[in-house]
Amino acid sequence: MNSEHEPKIVAFLCKWCSSAGSDMAGVSRLEYPSNVIPITVMCSGSVSPLYILSAFNLGADGVLVSGCHPGDCHYIKGNMYARRRMALLKELLPYIGLEPERFQMSWVSAAEGLKFTQIIKEFVKQLKPLGPQTQLRRSL
Amino acid sequence: MEKVLKKSDLGQWVARLKDFDLYGPVRENNHWEFNQISQLANFPEDYTQVNVPLKKILLPNREVLFQFEDNRNGGPYLQEVLPEEREVVVFGVRPCDARGIVLLEKVFSSEIPDIYFERRRQQVYVVGLSCYPLPGENCFCLSLGGGPFSTKGMDILLTKMQSKYFVEVLTPKGEKLIKAAPEYFFNPTDKDQQERQQLERKARAMFTRQIEGVEKIWPVLSQMFESPLWREESYRCLKCGICTYLCPTCHCFDITDEISSTAPLQGKRVRVWDTCQFPDFTMHSSGHNPRPDKASRLRQRIMHKFLYFVETFGDIMCTGCGRCVSKCPVGIDIIDILNKVASHGA
Amino acid sequence: MVEVEKIREEARRLLQEGQVRGVIGYVRGPQGVWAVPAMIRNPEDVDRLVWNPTCVHNLVLFVVEEKKEQARQKEPDKRPLAVVVKGCDSRAINVLLQEKFIEREEVILLGVSCENSGVVDKKKLLNLVPSQKIEEIVYGNNGHIVAVIDGERRVFPPEEVLADRCLECQANFPVVYDHFFGEKIKKEAINTSPGVDKIEKMRLEERRRFWEEELSRCLRCYACRSVCPMCYCTECVVDPISFAVEPTTTAEEKAKKIKWIEKSPLLSENFVYHLVRAIHLAGRCVDCGECERVCPEDIPIRLLNKKLEREAWRLFNYVAGMDSQAPSLFSTFKETDPEDFIR
Known part of the structure; x- marks a missing residue:
């Protein structure tokens, strides 16, 4: 396996919690790997599985969906809908042969800057030995 | 030129064709497909007809036309991409599919030749296999001027006989293939000739659909x-692309740009299969669709094959392979429809 | 035994009384015994209706098409449609009701029971009786299928000729109907999905190789999408242009349309297409198996849907199409939904 590979992670972060959490990590001057491309969304419940598949299709080595903790959703229950949808996608991807580590979900609140950095560090660590994601990646 | 080849020598001959990429019928799940092969000992007894006809090689479902790159300093930069140079021999092509090539040539090799098709056509050697027994229950080539032993579009036609193949060498390309192993080919005896004629007569008598x-x-x-009629016949149509994608003569395509990088802008312009049976095929950018329903799309398929093409090229754009009939998930039957059309004129 | 004469009688009555604008049912197709879908509009045509093991199609597709067609009409015919539904088809009706795509009074359901049998897989039967002329295919006893071939009756046990979906079916009679034909015989499925078991047992690389081989053949003829009554979106992510384009749509709006998936049948694009379709059908797919039947390349598409069906049951105790009043899989949640995969 290619241990030199620097994985590219697309992270869908909810505006109210996880994106704020990543800001918290920044203002707290916590260090974490620069492999992540954050995309702020209004709610984890607004992330369509299509976005995730499309991220893989356009070259992501890993995709993270992160929202508010249960009960904290700005829209009351958006994250609960997301949880159902992502649970099924999480089962579907390894079924077709994609490494389960490549798609992850987390709850990160606006205060959890440290947790955010830990999740990213851990994600990068898991992805590195897997090498580039080629199964869903479009190569023309 | 007519020859015979012992059945056991087929593999020896094919093994000599080392300079070529070889394609032949390969069983996949429930159907046959032309795939690349390394050897060919015989044609399996249960080989009927491939699913995707020869156009899969001549008119692939994705043809790169050129690459482009928007180089900030030098302006847009285009580079032509031509099909790779390789000579291909396809074994086991049925007469209907080979005739399909002749019809495709009318479109792509006439006044303004299509360089991509032309190059592929020049590189493809067609070794046909005559049809006895008939490969499909919906074969109707006989009604369209073809036949189970038709040689149109072929370089060589093989006929499976008792212990030999009857080999009809039809073009210089065919001769080139024979010359790779001339010692396996013998002149046919009168008996061989008779056996072949008899098989053809038997095959021609087997047609149930016409x-x-x-x-x-x-x-x-x-x-x-x-x-x-169009509305009635198309009611159950699903608007899928099976009938046209599996047709040996349907050749409609779409051209689209595939972007591999946005900064700098890089990508390829590709030609992909498209079909008049998709609702968006005729969709205008205004939102208007001149063929808005299934009836008009079915009509287009029939009219293109049996009227417009006849008017333009003097030939019917259908070889009677029967795929669109056998493969239609809802039993839309072009033979049945055409018989109804014919009875309108009676 | 389902008596076709009773179905015809009901259809005739509905048409004669003008209660319905048409009856969607099965008729004998142009190629011998194989039934095809048809819309019967006149009472004198009801004798064309048939019911036999070749009635494979899910006619709910035509309910969807009629609904869209009527929406385009200036003066739509508001009378309901009568439609012949099998067990799986009736569950498709339930999903459409659940999603408020149709209202209950728009359809009159002529429910037929598959009893303890199902419908024939044409490919399986033709492998057993190649190139012979089949004159008739009817139901025999105990789920057996009887085919008359060259004047001779041949009896086939269900596992030899029935479609996989029928062998795996656990709800072989309609769950929603207005008129019911036949008998409700609860049958034990042989296995709910041996195909899914097989893939689950594979190692990750084997699964990848399996799906790469299967999906590389996809021609993107979209027969799977076209035949699916649940694929009723006006705009699909794979369409290169948008159907939502109206004369008033501005150039800017058009330019902003995202091209999610390339039109080329590249392996990566085929993967994304089939995965998107599978996930969009999660909790909606009633396993009528039509997508797999129509695929000209014999891609086992059902295995994707069956996997999600299994997971929806395992994780959320959800079965598609059983109850039109219950919320759909993704429009609801429970506090106790599993979240051990979330960090």
């Missing part, structure tokens, strides 16, 4: 644009 009076169809069709 169009009555195909010559009547195109004058009648030209009067049938508004016929209620």
Whole structure:
């Protein structure tokens, strides 16, 4: 396996919690790997599985969906809908042969800057030995 | 030139064709497909007809036309991409599919030749296999001027006999293939000739499906644009692409740009299969669709094959392979429809 | 035994009384015994209706098409449609009701029971009786299928000729109907999905190789999408242009349309297409199996849907199409939904 590979992670972060959490990590001057491309969304419940598949299709080595903790959703229950949808996608991807580590979900609140950095560090660590994601990646 | 080849020598001959990429019928799940092969000992007894006809090689479902790059300093930069240079021999091509090539040539190799098709056509050697018994229950090539032993579009036609193949060498390309292993080819005896003729007669008598009076169809069709027949026959149509994608003569395509990088802008312009059966095929950017329903799309398929193509190229754009009939998930039957059309003129 | 004469009688009555604008049912197709879908509009045509093991199609597709067609009409015919539904088809009706795509009074359901049999897989039967002329296919006893071939009756046990979906079916009679034909015989499925078991047992690389081989053949003829009554979106992510384009749509709006998936049948694009379709059908797919039947390349598409069906049951105790009043899989949640995969 290619241990030199620097994985590219697309992270869908909810505006109210996880994106704020990543800001918290920044203002707290916590260090974490620069492999992540954050995309702020209004709610984890607004992330369509299509976005995730499309991220893989356009070259992501890993995709993270992160929202508010249960009960904290700005829209009351958006994250609960997301949880159902992502649970099924999480089962579907390894079924077709994609490494389960490549798609992850987390709850990160606006205060959890440290947790955010830990999740990213851990994600990068898991992805590195897997090498580039080629199964869903479009190569023309 | 006519020859015979011992059945056991087929593999030896094919093994000599080292300079070529070889394609032959390969069983996949429930059907046959032309795939690349390394050897060919015989044609399996249960080989009927491939799913995707020869156009898969001549008119692939994705053809790169050119690459482009928007180089900030030097402006847009285009580079032509031509099909790779390789000579391909395809074994086991049925006469209907080989005739399909002749019809495709009318479109792509006439006044303005299509360089991509032309190059592929020049590189493909067609080794046909005559049809005895008939490969499909919906074969109707006989009604369209073809036949189970038709040689149109082929370089060599093989006929499976008792212990030998009867080999009809039809073109210089065919001769080139024979010359790779001349010692396996012998002159046919009178008995061989008779055996071959007899098989052809038997095969021709096997057809159960036919169009009555195909010559009547195109004058009648030209009067049938508004016929209620199209609505009736298309009610159950699914709007899928099976009938056209598996057709040996359907050749409609879409051209699209595939972007591999946005900064700098890089990508390829590709030609991909498209079909008149998809609702968006004729969709205008205004939102208007001149063929808005299934009836008009079915009509287009029939009219293109049996009227417009006849008017433009003097030939019917259908070889009677029967795929669109056998493969239609809802039993839309072009033979049945054409017989109904013919009866309108009676 | 389902008596076709009773179905015809009901259809005739509905048409004669003008209660319905048409009856969607099965008729004998142009190629011998194989039934095809048809819309019967006149009472004198009801004798064309048939019911036999070749009635494979899910006719709910035509309910969807009629609904869209009527929406385009200036003066739509508001009378309901009568439609012949098998067990799986009736569950498709339930999903459409659940999603408020149709209202209950728009359809009159002529429910037929598959009893303890199902419908024939044409490919399986033709492998057993190649190139012979089949004159008739009817139901025999105990789920057996009887085919008359060259004047001779041949009896086939269900596992030899029935479609996989029928062998795996656990709800072989309609769950929603207005008129019911036949008998409700609860049958034990042989296995709910041996195909899914097989893939689950594979190692990750084997699964990848399996799906790469299967999906590389996809021609993107979209027959799977076209035949699916649940694929009723006006705009699909794979369409290169948008159907939502109206004369008033501005150039800017058009330019902003995202091209999610390339039109080329590249392996990566085929993967994304089939995965998107599978996930969009999660909790909606009633396993009528039509997508797999129509695929000209014999891609086992059902295995994707069956996997999600299994997971929806395992994780959320959800079965598609059983109850039109219950919320759909993704429009609801429970506090106790599993979240051990979330960090």
